[in-house]
Amino acid sequence: MLTFDVATRWIDRWDRQQEGYLPDREERFTALIDAVEAGAGRPDPLVIDLGCGPGSLSARLLDRLPQARVVAVDADPLLLSLGEAAYGHRDGLRFVHRDLREPGWTEALGLGRPADAAVSTTALHWLPEPDLRAVYAELATVLRPGGLFLNGDHMSSEDTTPALARLERALHESEERRRFAAGRPEDWRQWWDAIAADPDLAGIASPNPATAAHHGSESLHLSTHVEALRAAGFAEIGMLWQRGDNRLLCAVRP
Ligand SMILES: C[S@@+](CC[C@H](N)C(=O)[O-])C[C@H]1O[C@@H](n2cnc3c(N)ncnc32)[C@H](O)[C@@H]1O
Numbered sequence: 001m002l003t004f005d006v007a008t009r010w011i012d013r014w015d016r017q018q019e020g021y022l023p024d025r026e027e028r029f030t031a032l033i034d035a036v037e038a039g040a041g042r043p044d045p046l047v048i049d050l051g052c053g054p055g056s057l058s059a060r061l062l063d064r065l066p067q068a069r070v071v072a073v074d075a076d077p078l079l080l081s082l083g084e085a086a087y088g089h090r091d092g093l094r095f096v097h098r099d100l101r102e103p104g105w106t107e108a109l110g111l112g113r114p115a116d117a118a119v120s121t122t123a124l125h126w127l128p129e130p131d132l133r134a135v136y137a138e139l140a141t142v143l144r145p146g147g148l149f150l151n152g153d154h155m156s157s158e159d160t161t162p163a164l165a166r167l168e169r170a171l172h173e174s175e176e177r178r179r180f181a182a183g184r185p186e187d188w189r190q191w192w193d194a195i196a197a198d199p200d201l202a203g204i205a206s207p208n209p210a211t212a213a214h215h216g217s218e219s220l221h222l223s224t225h226v227e228a229l230r231a232a233g234f235a236e237i238g239m240l241w242q243r244g245d246n247r248l249l250c251a252v253r254p
Pocket residue numbers: 018050051052053054055056057073074075076079098099100101120121122123124126127211
């Protein structure tokens with residue numbers, strides 16, 4: 001039985017591990033939630049969290065917007081179990097186990113009405129470009145007109161503006177040096193190895209081996225996302241927040 005305390009401890013450790021890759025992760029969460037709050041047009045927005053992991057973003061969204069309804073979808077059973085144990089009791093939050101690469105994933109969400117926003121952090125770069133295009137096209141069918149898509153991720157501009165891309169990377173590395181002068185947090189591999197060895201977690205859902213092995217860093221270019229969103233029919237597409245190549249990309253469904 002995975003307890004609330006054990007799950008919370010592992011999610012805290014997950015958050016530290018993720019900050020090792022993006023020191024300004026909390027700042028980006030805050031900017032993303034500011035945008036949902038400002039753009040949803042109602043105090044109780046329906047929000048989809050794509051590639052939610054253990055629910056770090058979903059939980060922060062509900063902390064700020066307690067009347068929101070968040071449907072959080074991910075393909076990894078272990079991360080979803082942590083999220084369920086830590087946050088499953090919260091009104092307004094539902095976790096769904098689904099691989100976004102499988103067409104028809106929106107049917108499993110049980111939305112009941114068009115969503116006001118879809119959000120994602122550090123997840124969609126995993127998808128190969130054809131899958132990313134299919135995900136954005138399907139997403140557009142469940143967002144209301146004027147609904148927002150907000151994607152926080154590292155997205156490089158090296159294919160279009162290589163000199164800027166070098167500077168963006170340099171900014172990121174400078175921030176990492178400042179933030180981790182006293183030592184880096186554990187990395188992705190160390191976190192997965194540690195969780196596999198924890199006796200408190202014996203018997204809970206196994207991780208998807210592809211997640212633990214980090215199956216892909218496929219759609220790393222900003223242009224890939226912008227073009228896929230445009231092809232999916234999104235209208236205004238642009239950056240709401242950025243530090244180096246760490247971006248918050250926003251697209252509006254017409
Ligand atoms: C680096 S984690 C980020 C999790 C969370 N959004 C956060 O910011 O902490 C990437 C997540 O994307 C999920 N993911 C990757 N490919 C996926 C897919 N095809 N379908 C659903 N989830 C996927 C992984 O399982 C993992 O939880």
